[in-house]
Amino acid sequence: MKMFIFLMEIIEEVNGYFKIRITTDNKEENYTDISFNPDEKKLEFLNQDRVGEYLKQNEYQLRKILHNKRKDTFFVGFKVKIVLRDEKDVAAFNDRSKIVVLDKRNGQNDSFVVDDGEERIYKIYTDGSFMEKYNRGAYTVLIQDLKGNYDIYSEKTEIKSSSLIELMAAIKGLKVLNNVKKIRIITDSQYVRKGLTEWIVNWKLNDWNTANGEKAKNIEYWKEFDKITENKYIEFQWVKGHSGHFENSLCDIYAREQAKKETSHKF
Incomplete structure (x- = not known):
């Protein structure tokens, strides 16, 4: 199962919604922005681009990372590397x-x-x-x-x-x-x-x-x-x-x- 590495960085917060930049390939131009509210568990894809499309295809994995992250660890400047497995059957792993x-x-x-x-x-x-x-x-x-x-x-x-x-x-x-x-x-x-x-x-x-x-x-x-x-x-x-x-x-x-x-x- 092929794995892809991303850098996830929180760059902005407005009224409980966190703008998160997700970058791949260690190139600044290969990124997309999402918005996530940890209280409402609301996720929004802000751009239409290659990285965003891949994240949409593996949204279940991304959501699991965001949902399991504690609310107090959402703050501007927070960075973490994440791994997504291509077409991972998350439901099967959780079975x-x-x-x-x-x-x-x-x-x-x-x-x-x-x-x-x-x-x-x-x-x-x-x-x-x-x-x-x-x-x-x-x-x-x-x-x-x-x-x-x-x-x-x-x-x-x-x-x-x-x-x-x-x-x-x-x-x-x-x-x-x-x-x-x-x-x-x-x-x-x-x-x-x-x-x-x-x-x-x-x-x-x-x-x-x-x-x-x-x-x-x-x-x-x-x-x-x-x-x-x-x-x-x-x-x-x-x-x-x-x-x-x-x-x-x-x-x-x-x-x-x-x-x-x-x-x-x-x-």
């Missing part, structure tokens, strides 16, 4: 029943959505949690090989962020399968599912800042996650937590039991 694929083999970095993934593929089931009662967290990784055999890894952590613990679990699984090129990660974390397939491209373009101009959280972990997926084909499958999914439930049980222990123990 949690779909599998999101990240293909980084042969020097590429492509992400797309499929209904069903590879039939023969190593699977990493993960879950993690922070237990306030014990002031500790833990994660569990369950790995299934091509013959259906399982290996389990469970580790305690002092990290207090459940999202980060989920990310640590995915990293652990990939490290165990370091020499495997095709892997599916099954997780109940949207943070893990979307971070590497959608968000990280924009973070890296903006020196690890978000669209709100703030540093992304857990940068060092995301850098490691990004690095260890090089030259791999990774499928991300989301499952609803605490829904009776066997492997996810097993990971949850082991993670909670591990967090309760006074001393760390690895399986």
Whole structure:
């Protein structure tokens, strides 16, 4: 899926409407202006030009960026680089029943959505949690090989962020399968599912800042996650937590039991 990079700069504000200049190709003449009201979520294309036509064709992606941007970060002078994927099916990416694929083999970095993934593929089931009662967290990784055999890894952590613990679990699984090129990660974390397939491209373009101009959280972990997926084909499958999914439930049980222990123990 071809990606295009734009610079988005807020150049004027009148009565709550922000005039935003969007430039491409690093050439000042290749730009268009839009107007956006963050309260009313009203978007207007102000020019008829090549850049504007492309943005109209990918309006859903542009709107998602603008809608997710906090109101207090709309001010004259704000700049951020954004990436739009050509004809991206945003609805499919947001459909949690779909599998999101990240293909980084042969020097590429492509992400797309499929209904069903590879039939023969190593699977990493993960879950993690922070237990306030014990002031500790833990994660569990369950790995299934091509013959259906399982290996389990469970580790305690002092990290207090459940999202980060989920990310640590995915990293652990990939490290165990370091020499495997095709892997599916099954997780109940949207943070893990979307971070590497959608968000990280924009973070890296903006020196690890978000669209709100703030540093992304857990940068060092995301850098490691990004690095260890090089030259791999990774499928991300989301499952609803605490829904009776066997492997996810097993990971949850082991993670909670591990967090309760006074001393760390690895399986």
